[in-house]
Amino acid sequence: MIKRSDIEKIIDSYDTSDITIGVLGGHSGLDVSHGAKKYGFHTLAVCQKGREKTYTKYYRTRKDGRGCIDETIVLDRFADIIKPEVQEILREKNTIFVHNRYFWVYFDFKDIEDKFLLPIYGTRSMVKLEERDVPKNQYYLLEKAGIRYPKIFSSPKEIDRLVLVKVNEAIRGYERAFFYASSYEDYKHKSRELLEKKIITKEALEKAVIEEYIVGAPINFNYFYSVIDDELEIMGTDIRRQTNLDGLIRLPANEQLEVLKYLEPKMIETGHIAATTKESIIEKIFELGEKFVSTTKKEYPPGIIGPFALQGAIAAEKGREEMVVFDVSMRIPGSPLTSFTPHTSYLYGKPISYGERIAMEIKKAVEEDRLAEIVT
Secondary structure, eight states: OOOHHHHHHHHHHSOTTSOEEEEESSTTHHHHHHHHHHTTOEEEEEEETTSOHIIIIITBOOTTSOOSBOEEEEESSGGGGGSHHHHHHHHHTTEEEEOOHHHHHSSOHHHHHHTOOSOEESOTTTGGGGSTTSTTOHHHHHHHHTOOOOOEESSGGGOOSOEEEEOBOSSOTTSBOOEEESSHHHHHHHHHHHHHTTSSOHHHHHTOEEEEOOOSEEEEEEEEEETTTTEEEEEEEEEEEEEEHHHHHTSOHHHHHHHTTTOOOOEEEEEEEEOOOOGGGHHHHHHHHHHHHHHHHHHSTTOOOEEEEEEEEEEEETTEEEEEEEEEESSOOSOTTGGGSTHHHHHHSSOOOHHHHHHHHHHHHHHTTOGGGSBO
């Protein structure tokens, strides 16, 4: 595994007056690059052949100042970034990489931990904890932090209430073919249908998480923990747009029942919608984030760095409101519209995007000679 001392040596060799902010061409690459340009950083997107035009053409930097992608490297596969010659080019450009979900979907975790010899803004070893089949994962951290999450059933035979079965798709392993069940018999019937249609595999079903279904108002809390200031900030709140679920719920109930005879609901994320929360729960939002940050420092030092999100729903039970967390994003979330909710304006007097906030942190770390503290 790459040691912290290895990354510190690379940082020491960098010309910090000429830092490049590197991203993968996807997920939140434009958001990060747009913010980096505001603070004078050179930007570089590593793209996969066949899906590079967003970065090489549409949002490339022009001479008149438009655009935010200064430079691109186009590879046959995203995973080719691990090749020594590609890494050497990135180090020569004094590159700090901002990782995102793409960075972990298209790579082997071990390659990132053991072979990617570049400074990563964020906590290198924590993103894999989003996966539900690794030790001390997100559920472990939530439990240690005292943050409520849905009851997890270790066997489908234990199902005694409505549950959501989170199983990966057969074709796109990083997307989940969720289905609902209210009993073991219901589980067997619905899983058999998905297996017969080859939507899921037997192997994926065996690894599925069976999670109590919580009825509440969906909400994602997007945070930023500043290592430099030792302070937690709320970047914004949003909800997911999911296909084909969003299309189904727009239909009248009788039409939904007819359509569901011919297709299965899917929850493939296709975007986000900015969503406000009432001011009286802001303190609770901060408390959740602070508990999570504190726990990560104890369990995975140095702990979470920069962006993360607690995603779930506000449930109203027994006369009180409580956040129930379904998922944790331990890196920049995929929503570029957090700045369209008011939380950063309350703090900074203007909306701040995730990309801009990351650039602010890197800029300050450079100025204070503390860059090694915010990369892993």
